[in-house]
Amino acid sequence: MRILELPSGKPPRDWGRIHGESYRTEIKAISEIRTYLCTKVGGFQNVDDVLEAGHAHLPVLEAYHQGLHAELLGIAEGADVSPEEIVVLNHYTDLRDLDADPSKWRPAPTRDAPKAFHTGEGITRDDALGGGDGCSVLWSESPTGRILAQTWDMHATAIPYVMVLRVPESPAGPAATLLSVTGCLGMAGMNTAKVGVAINNLFSTDATLGVVWPAMVRRALHERNAVAAREVIAASPIGSGHHYFVADRSNAFAIETSGTRRKMVFAGGRTYCHTNHCLDSEIAERSKVPTTSTTHDRLKWLEVDLARAQVRDLDDAWRRLGSIDGWPRSICTNMSTPEQPHGTATCGAIAMNLDSGELWAQQGFIHNVAAERWKL
Known part of the structure; x- marks a missing residue:
């Protein structure tokens, strides 16, 4: 990598x-x-x-x-x-x-805008070409520290470009380490103040002209606590659907967004998981779930598995992210074929311990694959 x-x-x-x-x-x-x-x-x-x-x-x-x-x-x-x-x-x-x-483009609001105009239709997506992609996020207050981890599922042709970006401390904020792809500002990661950010994609029907979303992830990681990082997201001009999870050693928050709406869906607790459908009904009204999506299968598996046993440590979280139970509708997956090379696949993963400052990451299918490791 x-x-x-x-x-x-x-x-x-x-x-x-x-x-x-x-x-x-x-x-x-x-x-x-x-x-x-x-x-x-x-x-x-x-x-x-x-x-x-x-x-x-x-x-x-x-x-x-x-x-x-x-x-x-x-x-x-x-x-x-x-x-x-x-x-x-x-x-x-x-x-x-x-x-x-272009005549239908509208600037993204910087706060929740329930009265913003939208048609409720959205674009028509070809799921076979990577339109049904997503990610799986898990959070656990483990005996070894607070753990935030996720897969990054995308078109399989992104796998060769997955990388780790390490940003030094600067006047803008603390140093940070992020899972990314070549040419990208960063997608998920943790800074040296032990603030972590994870993401899932949501398919919005009310997309607007918003900030390039990896820039918002980087901007949130300029902050030294999760409350401030949450406020960065809440006040940003968000262009379309995502689920953003921000946490530190004291607090944890999850926010679902569309191109006009944003709602907090989690404000602390021992465990939490999220895939690629909305938990909030109002955000769901401005979202779709692609027909080929495995989001409900993955969420059910995570909920059952987290109820079965507490996450012990980063190694345990990593194994869960690499699970192929229920393949191919599993946490770690590959829906691509020679005929459809851009089909959805697990292209990488990241796992962070916000207490110890340990960060694990790897590209590609992570089932039985060791992570590369850093200590922030």
């Missing part, structure tokens, strides 16, 4: 250039894959339309956080691709939910 350690003392634009130059070939490849998939899984008719949507998100990111905007531009410069292509690479799961008609 690739690991990129960004140097301390450098500005965000330089971080981005280093990232882009380090993985230029890989970034070009995955940006092409994700742009293509937006024309197949999403509602866009051609590449130009996808890039137009990517362009519309750039000023949102610049207004949201200049440093992360500069880092994204630096990635584009280093990889010799356009900023729009890097937006598509980062924001793929939200971008594909957006209506292809």
Whole structure:
């Protein structure tokens, strides 16, 4: 698995250039894959339309956080691709939910907006091309510490590009280690203040023009406690559906979002799990579950397994993330085929102990695969 350690003392634009130059070939490849998939899984008719949507998100990111905007531009410069292509690479799961008609684009609200207009229809998704993807998140107050862990399930063609990104301490916030893909600002991780963030995708029918979501993950990890990280998410212009879990050594919160709504669905407890359908009925009204999704199977398995036995430690959590019980509708899965190479698969996983500062991560199918390990 690739690991990129960004140097301390450098500005965000330089971080981005280093990232882009380090993985230029890989970034070009995955940006092409994700742009293509937006024309197949999403509602866009051609590449130009996808890039137009990517362009519309750039000023949102610049207004949201200049440093992360500069880092994204630096990635584009280093990889010799356009900023729009890097937006598509980062924001793929939200971008594909957006209506292809620019006249229907609306700016994302920065608070829960129950009266915001939406058609209730959303785009039509081709599930066979990775549209039914998702992730499984588990939380447990174990005897060895508070554990937050997740799989990252996506189009199987993303597996070669999974990496770990290590961001140094800077004036923006503490150092952080994140599961990512080449060219991405980061998807889930933990900082040295022992704040952790995990994510699941939700399929919204009310997608808006919002902040590139990995930038919001990075912004939340600038904070030194979970309450502040939760407030970052609650006040961000979120473009489409996700479930965000933030925790530290004292607090834990889960927030479900759509393109216009956000609701807290968990505020502490010994165990919790989430997959890719909404627990909150109001968020569910603005969401869909793809027909091929295994979300209900995975949630049931996690609930039964967490009730069966408490998570003991990171090794125990890692084994559960790698479970193939009920294959292929299992926690660790592979729905891709030679005919459908972009089908959903477990592309990687991350597990964090927020008390000890241990972080485990790995790319690909993690069943019986050892994690790479760090101590923050």
